[in-house]
Amino acid sequence: MVRVKIPATTANMGPGFDVLGMALKLYNYVEIEETDEESKIFINGEESELDYKNHLVYKTLTKVLDNFKYKYNGFNINMEECNIPMSRGLGSSAACIVSAVVSAGKIMNREFSKEDIINIATEIEGHPDNVVPATVGGMVISLMDENKINYSKVKVPEELKFVVMIPSFKVDTEESRDILPKSYDKKDCIYNISRSSMLISSLYNKEYDKLRLSFDDKIHQPYRKKLIQDSEYIFEKSKEFGAIGEFISGSGSTLISVIHKDEEKFMNSMKDILNNGKKIWNIKLLEPDLEGVQIV
Numbered sequence: 276m277v278r279v280k281i282p283a284t285t286a287n288m289g290p291g292f293d294v295l296g297m298a299l300k301l302y303n304y305v306e307i308e309e310t311d312e313e314s315k316i317f318i319n320g321e322e323s324e325l326d327y328k329n330h331l332v333y334k335t336l337t338k339v340l341d342n343f344k345y346k347y348n349g350f351n352i353n354m355e356e357c358n359i360p361m362s363r364g365l366g367s368s369a370a371c372i373v374s375a376v377v378s379a380g381k382i383m384n385r386e387f388s389k390e391d392i393i394n395i396a397t398e399i400e401g402h403p404d405n406v407v408p409a410t411v412g413g414m415v416i417s418l419m420d421e422n423k424i425n426y427s428k429v430k431v432p433e434e435l436k437f438v439v440m441i442p443s444f445k446v447d448t449e450e451s452r453d454i455l456p457k458s459y460d461k462k463d464c465i466y467n468i469s470r471s472s473m474l475i476s477s478l479y480n481k482e483y484d485k486l487r488l489s490f491d492d493k494i495h496q497p498y499r500k501k502l503i504q505d506s507e508y509i510f511e512k513s514k515e516f517g518a519i520g521e522f523i524s525g526s527g528s529t530l531i532s533v534i535h536k537d538e539e540k541f542m543n544s545m546k547d548i549l550n551n552g553k554k555i556w557n558i559k560l561l562e563p564d565l566e567g568v569q570i571v
Contacts, residue, residue: 276308277381279374280571282412282564283359284366285437285531286404289490289522290470295429296404297414298564299437301365304356304571305332305374309382314349318357327352331368335375335399345383362445364525369405372396373568381570392568393424405525412567416475431563432481438532438545439524440509443555446502451526454498463493483519483535490520490533503527505552516544 283301287293316323316330327333332352340347361367373396380387387395389411396406403417407426414429474489476482500506503523509530510521518532518541534541542560549556 276306277378278304278306278571279377280304280569281370281374282409282567284369284405284408285364285524286366287495287523287525289496290467290474290492290494292467292492292494293402293404294416294418295414295471296408296417297431298408298412298567299439299561300564301358301559301561302356303354303359303370303374305378306353306355307336307378308351309347310349310351312349315351317351317353331371332375335372336379338399339376339379339395340383343383360441362448363441364446364523364527364529366405366409366525369396369400369409372399373406373409377568377570397424408567410567412565413563429475429478431478434535436534436538437561438534438541439559439561440530440549441557441559442528444528446527448526451499451502454502455495459494466493486520486533490522496523499523499527503530504554506530509548512548513545516541
């Protein structure tokens with residue numbers, strides 16, 4: 276039996292479209308036991324009515340095992356603690372995939388390196404921006420070069436906290452992709468390159484006064500805000516309450532504010548705003564997870 280702890284991740288982080296990602300201290304725990312019987316999926320201890328063959332953990336697990344010619348009969352897969360919400364832009368699919376890849380390695384008694392996990396998981400996920408931070412932890416710059424994943428960690432100052440605002444409604448990933456333009460003007464590309472560069476430099480130098488400018492972009496957020504009700508209003512209030520930056524997490528619908536002081540005051544003010552809106556929001560104060568996926 277193998278039990279895996281996997282963090283949520285936020286991707287894009289403003290101007291870093293498909294490049295920047297960060298692991299957060301919000302976790303799923305996945306327990307997998309090999310059996311001689313037909314596979315079963317359990318959610319928080321109760322057997323799921325969903326077809327196990329369509330579950331992403333099962334599909335990933337068996338795909339990896341099949342690739343290594345490992346013979347198996349079935350599995351009991353228990354999603355015993357599912358704290359990462361699905362379809363909210365917090366890396367739920369990457370969490371399923373990475374946890375399954377790590378579990379497959381343990382089941383086969385193979386020592387997968389971090390690079391092995393990243394390469395296998397990215398091939399399944401299709402892009403590395405959530406997979407890499409889920410695997411190695413922290414904030415990470417990721418890119419693909421001829422099917423090889425290159426990444427570099429960014430040190431996030433300890434005093435920064437991330438206010439994660441998760442709404443009751445989802446944003447469909449395909450819709451969030453389809454709403455983006457097919458091409459961009461050169462000035463918009465320069466706009467994003469300059470801000471993503473400034474974002475990394477501002478974090479390293481703790482130049483917090485430059486973060487708000489650095490989190491802006493013209494590649495995805497102006498379009499995806501249209502799919503997230505009240506996002507403009509929430510961002511305006513976030514700025515008013517003292518946040519030093521805001522961004523859409525992944526493709527949405529989660530919104531994130533960055534703060535570095537007056538945590539209690541900000542949280543109370545933002546909760547009042549969200550509770551008085553038309554939709555239900557869950558608000559969490561999170562720090563970056565620095566370890567990534569763990570066998571526990």
